[in-house]
Amino acid sequence: MKVLLLGANGQLGSDIRRLWHDDGIELVSATRADADVTDGAVVAALVGRLQPDVVINTTAFHNLPIAESDPETCLRVNVVGGWNVARAAAAAGAAMVQISTDYVFDGERREPYSEECARRALNVYGAAKIATEDVVRQMNPDCLVVRVSGLYGLAGSAGKGGNFVETMLRLAAGGQPLRVVADQVTAPTNTAAIAEGLLPLVRDGMRGVVHLAADGECSWHEFAAAIFEISRLSPEFQAVTTEEFGGPVRRPLYSVLGSERVARLGHWRDGLERYMAERTTRWHRRRSAGTRVTKRETPG
Numbered sequence: 382m383k384v385l386l387l388g389a390n391g392q393l394g395s396d397i398r399r400l401w402h403d404d405g406i407e408l409v410s411a412t413r414a415d416a417d418v419t420d421g422a423v424v425a426a427l428v429g430r431l432q433p434d435v436v437i438n439t440t441a442f443h444n445l446p447i448a449e450s451d452p453e454t455c456l457r458v459n460v461v462g463g464w465n466v467a468r469a470a471a472a473a474g475a476a477m478v479q480i481s482t483d484y485v486f487d488g489e490r491r492e493p494y495s496e497e498c499a500r501r502a503l504n505v506y507g508a509a510k511i512a513t514e515d516v517v518r519q520m521n522p523d524c525l526v527v528r529v530s531g532l533y534g535l536a537g538s539a540g541k542g543g544n545f546v547e548t549m550l551r552l553a554a555g556g557q558p559l560r561v562v563a564d565q566v567t568a569p570t571n572t573a574a575i576a577e578g579l580l581p582l583v584r585d586g587m588r589g590v591v592h593l594a595a596d597g598e599c600s601w602h603e604f605a606a607a608i609f610e611i612s613r614l615s616p617e618f619q620a621v622t623t624e625e626f627g628g629p630v631r632r633p634l635y636s637v638l639g640s641e642r643v644a645r646l647g648h649w650r651d652g653l654e655r656y657m658a659e660r661t662t663r664w665h666r667r668r669s670a671g672t673r674v675t676k677r678e679t680p681g
């Protein structure tokens with residue numbers, strides 16, 4: 382099975398490249414330099430030339446504050462981009478896997494959302510991802526939509542300038558007092574776990590919508606506390622409400638993803654411990670190879 386991976390330099394894309402070892406799958410990676418997903422002709426040419434059996438679209442515009450002030454870009458990359466990929470995949474007779482988000486939900490529930498729950502987004506990014514899910518499935522019914530939540534991976538998210546774990550470590554190292562929201566509950570998920578959970582679904586040809594997220598749930602404040610505990614840091618560190626934190630983006634207060642179709646991934650705490658361990662290993666490997674290591678990457 383030939384699989385074309387779009388967004389190969391992203392957090393999830395990098396972990397798919399790093400962790401997919403399957404003799405039955407030929408993985409071909411593409412980055413923005415190979416095809417900007419907003420350019421339909423370029424995407425069609427790439428997919429037409431490679432003739433994959435499956436196209437995985439991990440690309441996204443997911444900087445939420447910028448999405449509020451520049452919805453056009455958010456809609457173009459997510460919705461038009463998704464539509465371009467789905468159209469090219471359908472024309473090549475390929476199936477499509479579209480990565481989506483917990484932010485398609487409004488957070489009114491207090492128990493995990495299943496695949497069948499009604500979607501209602503609170504912000505531009507969530508609305509764009511709902512539209513992406515819909516246009517992709519219309520354009521290519523041979524499709525799997527995979528909703529994930531609270532991603533962090535070794536590659537760091539280029540679009541957000543890092544990820545939550547790296548941001549917490551950087552701010553703690555900088556000695557600034559920290560404020561972290563304690564009333565938004567989710568299941569932060571290591572992209573390594575998503576990559577490993579996705580492989581059998583692609584191999585087995587699952588279609589429709591599925592949720593892939595870590596087990597358990599926590600607030601961002603609890604997650605930050607776990608990051609500091611594992612890295613033995615004790616910054617000044619205050620719990621605040623979403624209202625106190627402020628900002629231009631409305632976010633769901635509860636966005637835990639459950640599933641009627643697959644088992645939830647390992648517990649979020651295990652995913653975090655794995656991330657911290659792999660981050661440290663990478664740091665030592667780079668150091669012994671003489672690669673310049675930035676302060677941001679220093680293990681806590």
Ligand SMILES: NC(=O)c1ccc[n+]([C@@H]2O[C@H](COP(=O)([O-])OP(=O)(O)OC[C@H]3O[C@@H](n4cnc5c(N)ncnc54)[C@H](OP(=O)(O)O)[C@@H]3O)[C@@H](O)[C@H]2O)c1
Nearest residue numbers: 388390391392393413417418440441482531532538539540
């Ligand atoms: N991060 C989260 O917390 C989170 C939560 C829920 C769902 N998701 C979803 O999970 C998926 C993967 O997220 P991630 O954290 O792995 O994202 P990421 O690290 O930001 O990676 C996204 C990739 O998309 C590429 N990209 C952006 N615009 C593009 C364009 N116009 N054409 C081609 N490539 C483009 C980026 O390339 P450059 O490096 O060149 O910019 C980047 O490599 C996305 O669908 C996202 O919506 C993410």
